[in-house]
Amino acid sequence: MANLPDLKIRVGPLNLKNPVLTASGTFGYGAEFAPLMDLNRLGGIVVKGISLRPREGNQPPRIVETPCGMLNAIGLANVGLEAFLEEKLPRLRKLRTAVIVNIYGNSVEEYGEVAAGLRGADGISAIEVNISCPNVKQGGMAFGTDPDMSARVTARVVKAADRPVIVKLSPNVTDIRRIAMAVEDAGADALTLINTLTGMAVDIERRVPRLANVSGGLSGPAIRPVALYMVRQAVKAVRIPVIGVGGIMDYRDALEFLIAGARAVQVGTANFVHPRTGLHIIDGLTDFCRAYDIPAIEHIIGTLKEK
């Protein structure tokens, strides 16, 4: 039997044991999934978005299933910075996997305050900045659809943070490359894309939106081709590493993103369908590399043959 392929990967300043992370908002604070799997096998966990103060979230209904996907309008419900540090981080810190804290703010200043609040906290590998949530009234996507605002938020977080900064981009833009380049210039260490695509669904009997928030973010395999194309565009436009996310259900989907140039992937909605999806993808990547005599996953990244 050949040696196990090397799945270790560098994403800018981040060293991951493998390129498979769980996406923010789909994996809670990790603990929810602990009874079902060994979290330490994951390349990393991106925790549910944290804001300066607790947020109760949107009114229900908050989710609706759609063809090969789902819409959600959770509204960034979270425990807030203080409770995260006191109640959630101590458990996360014990894990032997990268913990990436997703943050969100209502203003440029507030993004900075959350990043500053995480300074010195043990057990956080990186910060992922959410400038792309479609489901909140203030901020969120408003920052992520404008290159100047995206850059301002990025610069503020980079200045306030004492660890690598990843910025998560919205797909709800005309040209993803402009945002990606602006965020790179502002000092981001890496990019994550894509967040959800804005959509809606209608209850035809009652003639009302199926989400109380009217619109929501579309996720799941339905969005994968869109995500893949945007990742490819970003990879070609920037020098910083790109993390791909959007509808990844199995190792084959993950490979599409890696071949297109993503240095890591995040698993989102698939965690709801099958809690161990991340681990299955890691096993699938291992088997794939062995089958094709690929000594390290690094050799696959960005190998797309384009004319």
Next chain:
Amino acid sequence: MITEQTSQIAFNKQVASRVFLMGLKSPEMRAAAVPGQFVMIRVRQAMDPLLRRPFSICRADGDLILVLYRVVGRGTEILSEMRQGDSLDVMGPLGRGFGHPPDGRRAILTAGGMGIAPLLFLGDSVGFLGCNLLAGFASSDQVIGPDRVGLLNVEMSVATDDGTLGRQGTVADLMEEHLSHMDPEPGMVFACGPIPMLKAIAAIAMRRDIPCQVSLETTMACGLGACQGCAVKASGRRDRSYWHVCREGPVFDARDLDWGAL
């Protein structure tokens, strides 16, 4: 302990109009399940429909867990076509189940339609002799009694909207009737069914200061407390704005819910 596994279907049979009873082989879940808990079933290994569906456990028997479901959409349609020997991806048991009535006091179990499912498990577990089982259905062809899931010689008072079986009226009417005869008052009221029915039952119980636990049904994606999609408004009695049905429920103390928002 939560298990996620491929479970074999021991049987899947129609027991009433569009209502099916499915037996799933899982010694692990059967050993862990308490009344009021549910399982998340992936109806097929495909991208569509994508999400698992939640189902109350209606009985634990031998090494089987039993679920009772009505065909209401694509997911349950697919489920109804499954056969003995087929396998399904099942995760459970999930959520917080029913509490226990105070020692020696009678419990009233009230069901609306398919809400009967978790109450059959509860009655079977605490003993139907200590319970008054009351159930309301739209019409006689919708009635699902304990006998349909193999629980024999259990008494159930029935109300139907159209009067085709039992008392004409609602399960809330039935409960008022029972309460007027019961001395001492019951120690606890348990309820599961549509929201208007739960509201009526909870209002009666709270007015009389009888502890009341209700089991809610919502759309959910993960069943584990991660997606926060199954939120329901809290009453504010316990310093919370929302509860998550999958994790803090599906069973709630009636006083902990904001009934105006449901």
